[in-house]
Amino acid sequence: MDEEHEELVRKLESVSKEENPLGSAFSDILCSFKCHMERENVSVVPLLKFLKGRTSESVGSESKEFIDASNNFRENYGEMLEEHRSMVNVVDHARKQFSSFSSDEISGIADELIHHISLEEEVLYPAALAASDLIRSQTDAAIKV
Ligand SMILES: [Fe+2]
Ligand SMILES: [Fe+2]
Numbered sequence: 001m002d003e004e005h006e007e008l009v010r011k012l013e014s015v016s017k018e019e020n021p022l023g024s025a026f027s028d029i030l031c032s033f034k035c036h037m038e039r040e041n042v043s044v045v046p047l048l049k050f051l052k053g054r055t056s057e058s059v060g061s062e063s064k065e066f067i068d069a070s071n072n073f074r075e076n077y078g079e080m081l082e083e084h085r086s087m088v089n090v091v092d093h094a095r096k097q098f099s100s101f102s103s104d105e106i107s108g109i110a111d112e113l114i115h116h117i118s119l120e121e122e123v124l125y126p127a128a129l130a131a132s133d134l135i136r137s138q139t140d141a142a143i144k145v
Contacts, residue, residue: 001040001044001045001048001124002041002045004116005037005040007112008033008109008112008113008116009030009033009034009037011109011112012026012029012030012033012109012113013030015105015106015109016029016030020100021097021098022094022098022100022101022106025090025093025094025097025098026094028090029087029090029091029094029113032083032086032087032090033087033113035083036080036083036084036087039072039076039080039083040080040120042068042069042072043069043072043073043076043080043128044069044073044120044124044125044128045069046065046066046068046069047066047069047070047073047127047128047131047132047135048124048127048128048131050066050069050131050134050135051127051130051131066131066135067135067139069132070131070132070135070136073128073129073132074132077125077129080125081121081125084117084120084121087113087117088114088117091110091113091114094110095107095110
């Protein structure tokens with residue numbers, strides 16, 4: 001996820017530097033994407049790390065990092081989905097508004113962003129929610145002992 005974020009930031013930055021309305025639209029998308037990415041870095045990313053750790057070495061669900069990530073993700077889940085919708089809307093609007101959007105490079109970057117969002121909503125967010133449920137049940141069990 002980290003690598004994909006970095007790659008998308010780099011590509012969005014390249015278009016947002018263009019001094020035209022399309023560059024300005026991409027600058028808005030870039031700004032939203034960076035803020036959104038920071039939220040994912042403290043919620044989804046650690047939760048996925050927790051799941052990955054369960055398949056190799058043992059990672060304690062009681063770790064503060066994971067508990068914080070779990071709470072953070074639950075609190076912000078709805079808003080993060082709204083941020084996705086908002087980025088998709090800006091892309092759709094720009095696609096209709098600017099003829100230069102039809103270039104392979106720009107429409108390719110937009111497609112990558114949309115694909116990234118779909119992958120998160122269909123696979124990574126549900127996985128992060130499952131990790132959050134697991135952390136919750138394990139920490140609840142630990143409290144009861
Ligand atoms: Fe993301
Ligand atoms: Fe996202």
